[in-house]
């Protein structure tokens with residue numbers, strides 16, 4: 001039975017979520033503040049399969065909670081609840097490390113579908129990690145990987161391998177990387193990325209995407225302040241280079 005942590009200070013909504021999620025077969029715990037959520041997840045790092053995290057909370061908001069968790073290496077799949085009319089919140093959420101988001105008010109059926117999507121991915125990851133070499137998971141597709149320099153992105157496992165280090169990626173980080181890789185060598189505009197990766201068509205402050213890129217550079221660049229793979233194209237956006245030419249300093 002999957003355990004869901006609901007972080008929401010509006011009691012009416014939190015209890016509604018509990019009731020309906022329990023009805024769907026989930027075990028649910030509700031906390032009302034970001035501080036309580038952090039405390040709980042630190043005490044039980046594998047205690048939950050999913051987190052539903054509201055942005056608007058008293059004290060620490062959802063963004064702060066998200067980035068603290070990810071900064072501590074806690075990668076429990078997290079769906080953020082953002083306010084309608086604040087499309088920049090979506091980007092802020094993804095930049096902080098959220099895996100998915102829903103805009104309030106939302107339909108319960110959609111929330112459940114999103115949660116199932118996040119859980120399926122997690123289950124698949126577990127299955128592929130547990131599979132012994134003697135019993136290959138025959139139905140598993142070939143590894144979905146991309147290699148550049150001494151780095152390999154594994155899109156199935158949401159991991160970036162750098163030499164002997166492994167960095168977990170959020171779903172959205174992997175999606176952005178995939179998009180950049182698909183357009184390797186070509187400048188892609190911030191607007192296009194917002195539309196095609198985030199599905200945002202509203203007037204979003206495209207500068208918000210830059211914070212996200214800072215985060216990606218920390219993973220994929222040896223020296224994030226002198227990027228060689230993820231380049232800024234002035235006045236346009238970004239360009240991904242898989243194999244930068246040597247000796248350019």
Ligand code: CA
Pocket residue numbers: 008009010054055056057
């Ligand atoms: Ca709230």
